[in-house]
Every structure is written in C-alpha cells, then in structure tokens.
Amino acid sequence: MPNASPCLTLTRREFLSAAAAVAAGAAPDARVAVARCKTYGPGLLPVLERMFDQLGGPGRLVKGRTVAIKLNLTGGPNYRMGHRPLGLAQWVHPRLVAAVVHLIGKAGAWRIRLLESPWSTAEPLEEYMLAANWDPQLLLGAAPRVECENTNYLGQGKKYSRFPVPRGGYIYPAYDLNHSYEECDVFVSLAKLKDHATTGITLSMKNCFGITPCTIYGDGAGQDEPSRFPVGGRNMFHFGRRQPPRSAPQENDPGSPREGGYRVPRIVAELVAARPIHLAIIDGIESMAGGEGPWIPGVRPVSPGLLVAGTNCVSTDAVATALMGYDPMADRGVPPFEDCDSTLRLAEQLGAGSRDLRRIEVLGTPIRDAVFPFRPVRGAVAGKPWERAFGGLQDLHRENQRIERLISAEFESIDAEEWR
Amino acid sequence: MNTGRDWIPMRWPPAWREPSLLDLLRGTPVNCLIIPGQVARDPALSPLIEQGRRAGISFVATAPPEQAPQPARPPASLAAAVPVTPRSRPDWSSASPILAVSEAVWPGVAMDSGSGVGAGPTGVPWVDSNGWFVRLATVRAPGKSIWLACDPPEKRVLPPEAYALAVADAEAYGARWIISLADGLGLAQKKPQALQAWRQVTGALEFFRAHREWSQFRPLGVLGVLSDFSGPNQDLAGEILNLLSRRSLPYRIFEKSRFVQSPIGGLKAIIDPDQQPPDGPLRRKLMAFVRSGGLLIVGPQWKPPEGPLGPGDVHGRHGVRLVGKGHLAIAKEETQDPYLVAADAHLLLSRRNDLLRLWNAGSMNAHYTVAPDGKRALVQLINYSGRPAGHPVTLGLTEPYRTARFWGLGVATPAPLKPVAAARGIELPLPDFGVYAAVELEK
Numbered sequence: 037m038p039n040a041s042p043c044l045t046l047t048r049r050e051f052l053s054a055a056a057a058v059a060a061g062a063a064p065d066a067r068v069a070v071a072r073c074k075t076y077g078p079g080l081l082p083v084l085e086r087m088f089d090q091l092g093g094p095g096r097l098v099k100g101r102t103v104a105i106k107l108n109l110t111g112g113p114n115y116r117m118g119h120r121p122l123g124l125a126q127w128v129h130p131r132l133v134a135a136v137v138h139l140i141g142k143a144g145a146w147r148i149r150l151l152e153s154p155w156s157t158a159e160p161l162e163e164y165m166l167a168a169n170w171d172p173q174l175l176l177g178a179a180p181r182v183e184c185e186n187t188n189y190l191g192q193g194k195k196y197s198r199f200p201v202p203r204g205g206y207i208y209p210a211y212d213l214n215h216s217y218e219e220c221d222v223f224v225s226l227a228k229l230k231d232h233a234t235t236g237i238t239l240s241m242k243n244c245f246g247i248t249p250c251t252i253y254g255d256g257a258g259q260d261e262p263s264r265f266p267v268g269g270r271n272m273f274h275f276g277r278r279q280p281p282r283s284a285p286q287e288n289d290p291g292s293p294r295e296g297g298y299r300v301p302r303i304v305a306e307l308v309a310a311r312p313i314h315l316a317i318i319d320g321i322e323s324m325a326g327g328e329g330p331w332i333p334g335v336r337p338v339s340p341g342l343l344v345a346g347t348n349c350v351s352t353d354a355v356a357t358a359l360m361g362y363d364p365m366a367d368r369g370v371p372p373f374e375d376c377d378s379t380l381r382l383a384e385q386l387g388a389g390s391r392d393l394r395r396i397e398v399l400g401t402p403i404r405d406a407v408f409p410f411r412p413v414r415g416a417v418a419g420k421p422w423e424r425a426f427g428g429l430q431d432l433h434r435e436n437q438r439i440e441r442l443i444s445a446e447f448e449s450i451d452a453e454e455w456r
Numbered sequence: 457m458n459t460g461r462d463w464i465p466m467r468w469p470p471a472w473r474e475p476s477l478l479d480l481l482r483g484t485p486v487n488c489l490i491i492p493g494q495v496a497r498d499p500a501l502s503p504l505i506e507q508g509r510r511a512g513i514s515f516v517a518t519a520p521p522e523q524a525p526q527p528a529r530p531p532a533s534l535a536a537a538v539p540v541t542p543r544s545r546p547d548w549s550s551a552s553p554i555l556a557v558s559e560a561v562w563p564g565v566a567m568d569s570g571s572g573v574g575a576g577p578t579g580v581p582w583v584d585s586n587g588w589f590v591r592l593a594t595v596r597a598p599g600k601s602i603w604l605a606c607d608p609p610e611k612r613v614l615p616p617e618a619y620a621l622a623v624a625d626a627e628a629y630g631a632r633w634i635i636s637l638a639d640g641l642g643l644a645q646k647k648p649q650a651l652q653a654w655r656q657v658t659g660a661l662e663f664f665r666a667h668r669e670w671s672q673f674r675p676l677g678v679l680g681v682l683s684d685f686s687g688p689n690q691d692l693a694g695e696i697l698n699l700l701s702r703r704s705l706p707y708r709i710f711e712k713s714r715f716v717q718s719p720i721g722g723l724k725a726i727i728d729p730d731q732q733p734p735d736g737p738l739r740r741k742l743m744a745f746v747r748s749g750g751l752l753i754v755g756p757q758w759k760p761p762e763g764p765l766g767p768g769d770v771h772g773r774h775g776v777r778l779v780g781k782g783h784l785a786i787a788k789e790e791t792q793d794p795y796l797v798a799a800d801a802h803l804l805l806s807r808r809n810d811l812l813r814l815w816n817a818g819s820m821n822a823h824y825t826v827a828p829d830g831k832r833a834l835v836q837l838i839n840y841s842g843r844p845a846g847h848p849v850t851l852g853l854t855e856p857y858r859t860a861r862f863w864g865l866g867v868a869t870p871a872p873l874k875p876v877a878a879a880r881g882i883e884l885p886l887p888d889f890g891v892y893a894a895v896e897l898e899k
Contacts, residue, residue, distance in 0.1 A: 116815040119850045119885035121878075130879075159803055160770055166807035169852050171879040265771065330816075330847050 064397035065390040066351035067091060070359065071400045073321050074341045076123070076131040080321075084135050087345045088143075090399040097222055097314060097347075099144035104220035107133060107152045108227045108243045108319075110329055113168035117330040120337060122168045124322040126329040128226050130170045132319050132343075134178040136226060141179020148179055151216050153188030153246045156254075158265040161186045187214035188266040189251045196252070196262065198285070199310035202386055206302035207276075207292065210285040210310065212252050212262075217311050225313045225349060229320030229340060229356055231410055232328045234274065234296045235304065235379055236372030237360065239353040240316035242379060244307045245270070245300070252284050273303050297368075297376030305382035308349050312388070316352035318344040320359065325410040340408035342401075350389030351396045354380055361409030364391045371411065459553040460536065460601045463488035463514060464661055466635035467605070469644075470495045475507040477644055482511075484658040485665050488535075490634055493517045496534055505533045518556070540605060543589060548596045555597045556634070560586050560604035563625035564618065565819055565840050581819055583840035588697035590629035591675065592685060595709045602631035608638040616652040617842040617891050620865055623660035624892040628823050628836040630671045660892070663865050667894070673825035673834055677706035678724040678809050679801065682742075684712040689730040695794035696729055696801075704814050705802050706824045716741055725751035725805045729797055731790075733758045747780025753801055756787045769804055776804070813852035816845045833857070833897040837889075844888040854881035857897040864889045870896065 069087035073080055088094045108128050116122060123129035137148055154164040161184035162172040176182045185191050193215030200210040217223065227243035235242055248270060251257060256267025258281045272278055274296040279286050293299070320342035326335040342359055346352030354364035357380065362371055367378045380391040390396065393403070466481075468489040481487075489508065495501065496517035505515050514535040536554075541547045543559040566582040586604050593602045604626050608614055619637065626633040635657055637643050643650040664670075679700070683693035700707045710718055712730070716737045720726075726745060728734065733754065734742065743762070746752045753774070762784060763777035773796065774785040785804050791797060812824050812835065819841035826833045835851060856877075861870035864887075873895065875882040884895060 114813075114815050114818065116847055116850060118847055119815075119883075158770060163803060163807050166810070166880075167813065169813060169878050169880055169883070174879070333846075 065392075065395040066346055066348035067397045067399055068344060068346035068348075068352050068355040069399045070355060070403065070406055071343045072341055072406060073343050074339075076129050076321060080131060081135045081138065083343060084132075084345075085139055087343060087400060088139055091315075091345060091347055094140055094143035094315075097143075098140050100146050101221035102147045102149065102219065103140050103145045103222040103224060104149045104151055104216055105133075105136065105140075105224040105226050106243055106247055107150055108238075108246070109152045109154055109164065109168075110238075110246065111331065112155045113164055115330050117324050117335055117337060120322075123170075125324045125335075125337065126228065126230065127168070128228050128319045129321065130165075130174055132317075132321070133226060134174050136224070136317060137175055137178040137182055140224075141182070145179070145222075147181045147183070149216060149220065150175060150182065150184045151187045151214075151247070153214075153249060153266070154186060156188075156250065156266055156268055158186060158189045158191075160184065185214070185216050187216050187247060188249050188254075189264070190214065190249075190262070191216065193219075196249070196284075199307075201306040201310045203309075205288060205306045205310075206382065207287055207289075207299055208280075208285055208303070208306060209288055211248060211307060212280075212284045213247055213311065214249055217247055222314045223311060224315040224317065226317045227319065229318050229323050229342065229344070229360065230328050231325055231360075231372060233332050234300050235376050236374070237353070237357055237362065237379075238328050239318055239356045240313060240349045241304050241308045241353050241383055244311065244313070245273070245304055247307060247311060248273070252280050257281055273300060275299075301377045301379040301382050304379045305386050305388065308383055309386040309388045313349040314347060316344075316346050316349040318342075318352065318356045320344060320356065320408070338408070338410065342406055342408060348389040350380060350383045350391050354391035354393060355396060355398055355403065357391075358393060358403050359406055359408060361407055361411065364393060460488070460516075460538075461553075463516070463601070463632070464635075464665075465490050465516065465603055465632055467607075468515075469639060472644055473500055473504055475504045478504065478508050478511060478513065480643065480654070481513065485661040486635065486658065487512060488514045488516055490516050490518055490538075491534070493519050493537065496537075502533065509533070538603070543586075546593065546597075548593075553600055554603055555593055555600040556603040556605060557589075557593075558605045560589070560606035560633075562606050562609050563621050563838075563840055564842065581841075583702070583819060583821065585698070585701065585821055585838070585840065586625055586631070587629045587821055587823065587838065588694065588701055590626065590631040592694065592697060592709055594630055595711055596685060602626075603634050604631055605634045605636070607636045610638075614638065614653070615842060616649070616656045619653045620656040620660040620891045621838070621840065621842050623657055623664070624838050624865070625840075627660070627664040628838055628892065628894075659866050663863075663867075667863075670825070670834055670836075670894075673827050675706065675708055676722075676811060676824045676826050676833065677708040678722060678811060679705060679707045679805060680710050680720060680723045680726040681707050682710045682712060682715055682726050682728045683730050689732075692729055692792055692794055692797070696727070696797050699794050699798035700801070701821045703798060703802055704810075704812055704817070704822050705798075705805075706811050706822070712738065720745060723750060724809050725753065725801065727753040727797070727801045729755060731755065731757060743779070746782040746784050749781040751783045751785065751804060753785045753804055754787065756790055758784075758786050761786055769800060771800065771803075773800055774804065811854055815850040815852070816847040817849045819845070820849070831899050835895045835897070837886075837893045837895075839889065839891055839893075842891055844890055848888055849886045849893075851884040851886055851895060852878060852881060853884070853897070855897075855899070856882050857899055859898045860884050861896040862886060863894040863896065865892050 069090040071083045071087050073083045117125040165172045191214050196212040197215050197218035198210050225240040225243045227240040230238045232238040250266030251262040253270050253272050254266050254268050257263050260282050276294045320340040323338050324335050325338045344356045357364040364380050384391050464485050465488040466486050517534050517537045519537045519539045538554045538556045540556045540558050543557040546557050561584040563585050566584050622633045641650040683689050685693050763779035766776045766778040777784045820837050820839045823836040860873040862873050863870045873884045
C-alpha cells in the first residue's frame with residue numbers, strides 16, 4: 037500500500053473483510069464509483085460515463101426530469117491559488133461540469149439547471165463564470181435546455197421554498213431556499229475534493245452550504261424579511277451572532293455553542309438531510325490541500341487524479357475522505373476534524389446515509405490503490421498516532437483557529453456596506 | 457511662462473533655507489521647488505533660490521485659489537506662480553498651463569476608524585486613488601500639466617514604499633505628485649528612514665521619466681462615460697469613474713460639450729448619469745450609436761422612452777428597450793449611488809465585453825492604454841496595498857497579444873512574459889511586485 041496514509045485507520049485486513057462481507061451477500065448501503073483520471077482532457081468523458089454506468093446508468097435517475105446541479109464555485113472569481121485557474125484549485129473544473137451536463141443530457145434529462153450562490157452578488161451565474169475566465173457557453177451548449185440560476189437570492193422565483201430538517205434538526209428546524217432546490221426532480225452536488233479550515237473536509241455535502249441564500253443567512257440579511265440582494269458571507273452560520281430574518285425558521289437553541297466547528301458541520305448535515313442529494317460527484321483531478329480556497333494561508337496545489345461519484349452523499353463523501361488519507365469514522369480531535377465535529381457522523385445520524393466503509397461498495401478503482409494523502413506524511417514523531425503521521429498538524433490546527441478568529445473579528449468590525 | 461511640462465515639483469519646506477540642502481536634489485529628477493506664495497518674497501530665501509537656479513532648478517510659488525485664473529506676478533526670481541484649487545472645485549479653464557489641485561487623496565488602501573483595513577477576507581478593499589481624477593482632468597483641461605498636492609497623512613508611520621505609491625498613482629495616469637515628505641521624517645537631517653523614502657520617490661520618478669512616452673498612450677475602453685462633470689452631476693459622475701476603476705472596467709471619458717465632435721469608435725456602451733437628458737445633436741448622436749448596435753444607459757429623466765421593451769436587467773433597476781440594433785437602458789428610479797450605477801453598467805454591458813481581467817489584484821487598479829500607432833498597448837497596475845499580493849497576480853486580456861514584457865519600479869530591463877491561451881484571450885502570469893508594475897504588449 038504505497039499510497040496509504042497512516043491516518044486512515046482501516047487496515048488492509050479490514051478493507052478485505054469489508055469487501056468480503058459485501059461479496060458474501062450483505063447488501064451494501066450504497067455504491068460509490070472511484071476512478072483515476074489524470075487530466076480534464078478528452079479522457080475525462082469516457083471515465084465519467086463508465087462511472088455513471090457502474091452506478092446503474094444515469095438514465096434511470098434523470099430521464100424526462102429536471103436536474104439541478106449545485107456547482108462548487110466558492111469564494112470570489114478573482115482569487116487564484118498562485119496563477120492556477122480556479123478550476124484547478126478551489127472550483128470544480130468547467131470541463132467536468134460540461135461532461136456531467138453532457139452525460140445527463142444524453143441520458144434524457146428534460147432540463148438541466150446549473151445552480152450556485154456566488155459570493156455576495158445577485159448577478160447572473162454566467163457573469164460570475166465570465167469573471168473567472170470561464171466560457172459559460174461551454175456548459176450551456178453541452179446538452180439541450182441547460183440554464184443557470186444564481187440561488188443566493190430570490191432569483192427567478194416568486195417566494196423562497198421551505199425545507200424542514202428531518203428529526204427537527206440540530207441548529208435550525210428548517211431552511212428557506214431559492215425555488216430552484218424545490219423545483220427539480222433530481223439534485224446533483226458537483227463538488228471539489230478539498231480540505232476545509234472549518235469543517236476539515238469539503239466534499240459533496242459541504243458543497244450544499246452554498247445552497248443557502250445570503251439574503252436570509254448572510255451578513256446583510258434583513259431583520260424581518262430577507263434582503264433583496266445578498267451582501268457578504270454566511271457568518272450567521274459560522275458564529276451565530278444573529279438570527280435569520282423573522283420570516284425564516286429561527287434556531288432551535290440560541291444558547292447552543294457559537295463555534296464554527298460545532299455549528300457548520302451540523303448545518304451542512306441538516307441541509308443535505310432537508311434537501312437530499314441524488315447524485316454526488318467529486319472532482320479530485322486537480323485540487324488544493326490545506327484549505328478550501330487561496331485565502332487560507334498555506335494552501336498548496338495537489339493532483340490526486342481522482343473522480344468519485346455515488347448516489348448517497350454521506351457514503352460518497354466517506355469514500356472521498358478515505359481517498360484523502362483520512363478516516364471517515366474519525367470525529368472531533370482526530371484529523372481532519374481537529375477543531376470540528378464530523379459532518380459525516382452528523383449526517384449519518386440524521387439518516388442521510390452511512391459513512392462506514394464496510395457498508396459501502398466501492399466500484400472501479402479500490403480505495404487502497406487510489407489513496408492520495410492530503411497532508412504530508414512526515415517521519416516518525418513521538419506522540420499520538422496521528423501526530424506521528426503529521427508532525428505539523430498542531431501548527432495547522434492553531435492556524436485554522438487563528439483564521440477563524442480573524443474572520444470573526446473582521447466581520448464584527450465591518451459594516452455590510454463596506455463589502456462593496 | 458514656462459509650460460511646466462518637464463517640471464518635477466517638490467514642496468520645499470519654508471524652513472529649509474540653507475542652500476546646501478539643495479544637495480539632496482543632485483542626481484535626482486526633481487527640478488522644480490514649490491514655495492508657498494506668502495513666503496516666496498522672503499529675502500532670506502534668496503541665497504537658496506540663487507544657488508538653485510544656477511543648478512537648473514526652477515522655483516515656483518503657489519497662489520491661493522482666489523487669484524486664479526490670473527495669479528499675481530511672481531517675484532522675478534521665481535519661474536511662475538501656479539494657482540492651486542481644491543480637487544472638488546478645480547478651475548479647468550485657468551490661464552495657467554498647470555492645473556494644480558489641493559485635497560488630492562493620499563493613495564492607499566483606505567483605513568477605517570482604527571479597526572484595520574476596510575475590507576474582508578474575500579471582499580475587495582476600498583482604495584484611495586487620484587487616478588480617476590487625473591483622467592478626468594486630462595479630458596477637461598487638455599494640454600495642461602496636472603499636479604496633485606497631497607501631504608502624507610499625519611500620525612501615521614508610512615513605509616518607504618508609500619512614497620513610491622504616491623508617485624505612481626499620479627505618474628501612471630500622466631500627472632505629477634508634488635513631492636511632499638512628512639515634515640517629521642528628517643530628510644534635512646538625512647535620517648535613514650527619510651533617505652529610504654527619498655530613494656523610493658526618486659527611483660519611481662526616474663522610472664517614469666525613462667518611460668515618458670507612455671504618457672502619450674490613450675485610454676482603451678469599450679464603455680464611455682458621458683457627463684458635464686459639473687454642478688449637480690459632478691460628484692456622481694466622478695465617483696462612477698472611481699468605481700469603474702475598482703471593477704477593472706476600462707472606460708473612456710467624454711465631456712458633454714465636446715461629445716458631438718468626439719470619435720466614439722470601439723465603444724460598445726455609453727453611460728450618461730446626468731440629471732438633465734441631452735437634446736439636439738448630442739441626443740441624435742447617442743441614438744445613432746444605439747441604433748447601430750450600442751448600449752446607452754441613462755437616468756429616469758430620459759423621456760419619452762423609445763423602442764419596445766427588451767429583457768430587463770437582473771436587478772430590475774432598468775427598463776431595457778430595443779432600438780435598432782442596440783439597447784437603451786433607462787433607470788427606473790433616480791439614484792445617487794455610484795456603486796449601483798457602476799455595477800449595473802458592468803452587468804448591462806456584460807463581462808463578455810471585458811477587455812481585461814485580474815486575479816489576486818483586489819488592492820490594485822489597472823490603467824489600460826494604447827500607443828498612438830495602435831500596435832502597442834500598456835497595462836499599468838498600481839497596488840494600493842504597497843506590498844505583493846498573497847498570491848501572484850494574473851492578468852487576462854481578450855486581445856491576443858503576441859509579446860508581453862514586465863516592468864517593475866527600479867527594473868532596468870523588462871522580463872519577457874509568456875502569454876498563456878485561455879478560454880477568453882490570453883493570460884499573463886505576473887511576477888510578484890509591490891507598488892507598481894507595467895506590462896508592455898505588442899500585437
């Protein structure tokens with residue numbers, strides 16, 4: 037296992053026994069396809085098509101239906117890690133988006149809608165893409181009847197759609213979202229394989245943090261009603277220093293911890309339980325490690341050369357977590373969740389799916405052959421097992437805490453208008 | 457009177473009467489010393505002035521605005537008296553060949569009430585720049601030399617680079633900063649920090665002097681801003697220029713009284729934010745522009761609306777009408793918010809028409825110009841943070857230039873840049889730089 041990370045607690049024996057259990061007839065909870073794909077070149081489409089086929093073919097899921105695809109276009113379009121185009125770092129790559137759209141269109145989708153709530157703006161998604169130097173026509177022309185909507189505000193809808201969280205939710209009992217998340221038959225989360233400063237990892241579930249409109253959950257949200265246009269980010273979710281407008285569902289317990297590592301994983305778990313994901317696709321061909329965007333100090337480019345897809349978001353993210361060299365069964369205090377609770381566990385507890393690799397059938401490339409450690413493996417260091425593996429972990433841990441404090445302090449001192 | 461075109465002015469502190477202090481200027485481009493009008497006749501200055509004149513230095517007195525446009529004759533020992541008017545009330549038509557304004561802003565990232573930089577982790581910071589004003593001045597007072605008077609902010613310790621930024625913020629747009637070092641810095645005493653700042657100033661001046669041909673380049677832009685830039689329209693129109701710069705949206709300025717005679721080739725949109733809708737030949741020229749395929753963005757006073765309604769803008773702040781091959785976007789309500797006007801103009805025009813894009817340049821403004829021969833172009837980047845960005849800057853251009861060269865302050869030989877083909881045009885990965893960079897481009 038040359039690529040295996042010491043952080044992944046499953047041993048080879050456990051892997052084999054899990055595979056044997058599935059082979060012996062114990063029905064898996066979910067299937068997740070993993071494939072190697074080195075570039076976004078011509079080889080991408082056949083690889084993705086094979087993965088879709090492994091999952092049973094997209095036709096049964098999308099034929100004759102409206103398919104909404106939530107893209108991960110986090111942060112502003114004018115930030116790059118070094119000179120790397122956004123699709124090679126913090127954003128999903130446009131050619132992967134085009135390939136997904138093409139295959140879903142080919143499988144008979146009636147309509148395909150590309151959705152995202154871009155940073156602090158109500159401008160059309162196409163304009164946001166242009167600012168990143170994407171050509172939206174690449175996506176709009178990849179299949180018939182493709183359209184975009186900015187879901188960071190009311191958009192083309194007449195009213196917000198309410199999504200109750202099963203079992204009442206951890207933080208919020210329900211969320212008010214742009215109509216696009218209700219007016220679709222199939223919901224796809226097209227995410228990036230990345231570390232995250234607040235939640236440890238950002239995959240198909242964390243991508244859904246961005247389905248929430250900043251007119252309700254943003255820094256400039258109204259007190260009684262949603263603001264007309266979005267301003268700023270979602271610090272309400274991170275730090276809970278204010279409530280959403282009174283028109284929206286309020287927190288279950290305003291006395292609960294006001295800490296990002298507690299709140300954000302729970303909110304993400306709630307969102308994917310309230311607005312289930314039918315197809316999770318994770319772009320791990322080219323990415324970044326050390327954080328979710330270039331605004332995080334110390335991030336670096338990585339080329340895992342991987343694609344992951346599945347019909348259950350928890351299981352898909354669990355496999356992706358393992359591919360990143362982390363243990364999907366880990367929880368707070370253990371990488372990658374040093375400062376936060378595990379979104380995987382919290383979503384699992386809401387019934388959104390299983391994170392247990394022994395209950396997931398991995399199709400295509402086995403995990404053990406594809407693990408790409410997102411944290412550098414260093415020499416033996418005395419201490420806990422994960423400290424032995426990652427000598428610099430405590431530094432990273434402290435840095436993440438520092439960043440969160442900085443962001444928190446910054447937002448406190450800034451009037452929403454200044455974000456212009 | 458000397459036109460002052462080659463003068464590089466410096467505010468000479470009145471207390472510096474010792475002629476030996478002129479040694480500071482030896483070997484530097486500084487060749488013009490500004491003396492306040494009220495002390496210019498002081499006989500105690502005579503030895504200084506006499507020695508300076510022998511060294512080729514011109515002495516200029518500043519005249520208070522009430523003496524403009526016919527400033528009093530300067531003392532015979534001085535080369536000129538230059539009227540100085542506030543930036544908010546410039547005297548565009550003064551007889552002086554030099555338009556000198558006070559109240560110019562000290563360039564930099566705007567500081568708020570003490571809590572730090574006025575922006576967030578992924579937002580774009582507010583910057584203070586004189587660039588838009590200089591560009592407006594070159595249109596409203598063509599042929600004049602433009603001097604900006606702004607002193608370093610008090611009670612702030614500035615890094616030496618801040619002084620190079622003050623030079624770059626003026627020179628990149630074709631103006632001169634009236635050099636002014638903080639009084640307490642100790643240049644006369646040759647304190648190390650003062651000498652560092654002085655070297656930054658003179659180094660930047662030498663760079664721009666070596667590239668003086670760039671000042672002949674004309675601004676590029678597919679968006680025209682049309683206004684009389686006066687009276688009730690002055691503040692809004694001026695701030696629109698400022699905020700278009702912050703959007704990296706290159707623009708061209710048109711003063712209303714000269715618009716009918718002005719060539720408008722290459723424009724795709726014109727914004728007229730003035731309260732009074734134009735009439736006569738001006739209106740006819742604008743409507744001809746629209747009918748031929750242009751976009752005209754106007755205020756709600758534009759009546760009667762012409763043409764059938766087309767697709768509205770995303771924010772619903774304009775009614776967009778189809779006229780001939782083009783569009784007429786009429787604001788539904790009066791706005792005095794220049795941010796909204798600039799943002800709406802960019803959206804209505806669409807980023808498909810962007811000439812230039814920047815990444816990791818949130819604290820920077822770009823000035824995109826083209827040489828008179830049309831074959832060469834220049835993108836100047838002024839970095840108001842004064843230090844290299846956290847990640848290096850990438851410059852995107854829709855024009856597929858074949859060659860590109862990178863200049864930074866203090867660089868004698870440019871570094872060739874390799875254009876990278878992008879989805880739209882080319883991208884140029886730039887090396888790290890602090891205060892200023894220029895990219896020379898050739899088709």
